[in-house]
Amino acid sequence: MPAYLQKELILPCGAILANRIAKSAMSENLSPINHKPNEPIIRLYQRWAEGGAGLILTGNVMVNRNAIAEPGNILVEDKSDLDMLKKWAAVVKNTNLHLWPQINHPGRQAMGAINKKVYAPSAIKTDVKGLSILFKTPQPLEESEILDIIERFGNTALILKEAGFTGVQIHAAHGYLVSQFLSPLTNQRTDQWGGNLENRARFVIEIYRNIRRKVGDDFPIGIKINSADFQRGGFTEEESMEVVQLLDQEGIDLIEVSGGTYEQPAMIGANVRESTKAREAYFIDYVGKIRKSLKAPLMLTGGFRTVSTMEDALAEEELDVVGIARPFTVYPDLAKDILSGQLDQVSVPTPKIGMKMLDSTGFVDLKWHEIHIHRLGKGKTPNPNLGASGVIWHNTSVMLKKLVFGRV
Numbered sequence: 001m002p003a004y005l006q007k008e009l010i011l012p013c014g015a016i017l018a019n020r021i022a023k024s025a026m027s028e029n030l031s032p033i034n035h036k037p038n039e040p041i042i043r044l045y046q047r048w049a050e051g052g053a054g055l056i057l058t059g060n061v062m063v064n065r066n067a068i069a070e071p072g073n074i075l076v077e078d079k080s081d082l083d084m085l086k087k088w089a090a091v092v093k094n095t096n097l098h099l100w101p102q103i104n105h106p107g108r109q110a111m112g113a114i115n116k117k118v119y120a121p122s123a124i125k126t127d128v129k130g131l132s133i134l135f136k137t138p139q140p141l142e143e144s145e146i147l148d149i150i151e152r153f154g155n156t157a158l159i160l161k162e163a164g165f166t167g168v169q170i171h172a173a174h175g176y177l178v179s180q181f182l183s184p185l186t187n188q189r190t191d192q193w194g195g196n197l198e199n200r201a202r203f204v205i206e207i208y209r210n211i212r213r214k215v216g217d218d219f220p221i222g223i224k225i226n227s228a229d230f231q232r233g234g235f236t237e238e239e240s241m242e243v244v245q246l247l248d249q250e251g252i253d254l255i256e257v258s259g260g261t262y263e264q265p266a267m268i269g270a271n272v273r274e275s276t277k278a279r280e281a282y283f284i285d286y287v288g289k290i291r292k293s294l295k296a297p298l299m300l301t302g303g304f305r306t307v308s309t310m311e312d313a314l315a316e317e318e319l320d321v322v323g324i325a326r327p328f329t330v331y332p333d334l335a336k337d338i339l340s341g342q343l344d345q346v347s348v349p350t351p352k353i354g355m356k357m358l359d360s361t362g363f364v365d366l367k368w369h370e371i372h373i374h375r376l377g378k379g380k381t382p383n384p385n386l387g388a389s390g391v392i393w394h395n396t397s398v399m400l401k402k403l404v405f406g407r408v
Helices: 039-050 082-092 143-163 177-182 202-215 237-250 274-279 284-293 307-315 334-339 363-377 390-405
Strands: 021-023 055-062 098-104 168-172 221-226 254-258 298-301 321-324
Touching (some): 039 055, 039 363, 143 168, 143 202, 177 237, 237 254
Parallel strands (some): 098 168, 254 298, 298 321
């Protein structure tokens, strides 16, 4: 049985993770058209809680009804759904597991069809090859609107704490709003929120401080941040290291490292060298450079597939938590099977439909795994042998159900 993956981890705030495996965040797209939590999302997370990961991170929870990333995102901006949120949080009640919602604002990556207006640091449109029609040119945020968003992150975190969730994660990666402020490619402001790195990092620092003031010192706050954007002129590895060190000084409880954006989706292995995939941990070089300068624990997500690689990374103190995402959609008992010694390797297919425009963006891969998320939400078992041909039908079906019936 794996020795290091089974170890507890004490976070800076004093909370304890029961083991070193985390189910990293994936967008569920399970909410009805009203963006409320529902029975399928509770059923899904009940199933994942049974799977035994020490930390379970939810997909995007939006902080503003006027800024929704996808049609099925859950929104938490007031207490109107507190009873259902309590039911959701209760899936880990009386266990030693953690369930943290990932709170987010999409900025320019909000889908144009479901948002009247789109807001970002600067008026720079998301440009995904073949899919740019889905996005609008954003309006630059006024300072009062920036301050409002900072406040919303804190309010959402406080509501989630009241509901019984055991922590929260700030989504500062993958090209969403916080990531947009950090990148000089998408943040071309000339006020105190743009320009040099200190100004570009101000937004995420103030979000963290606002949440901390509201939830207190003993409630875990994590962050997901890019090692880099992998875009020319974007957020660099060196800049990322500086921001991570600032967050560490502020007292952040867990730093999850990822990378990429909609335009360059390195987080799902798109355009990642085969040698890097073979090594498994996509962003391990970055972690090795930053590890010794931090007090906060590090979590790395992206590419882990063999238990021996996970164990080696922990044994050599390259990181503290192993993040795994897509395999959990097909193998919900993944953590339990790894920790019991029943599983030493996991593999998931990379489905393609033969349309380079869609295959290269990672769209098909993401939607294939979404099918399995929906199966789990309906109480069904996953089907690892499912072909990619059902992806388009699934996506169309989900959209029609939302629009016609208001549900998935």
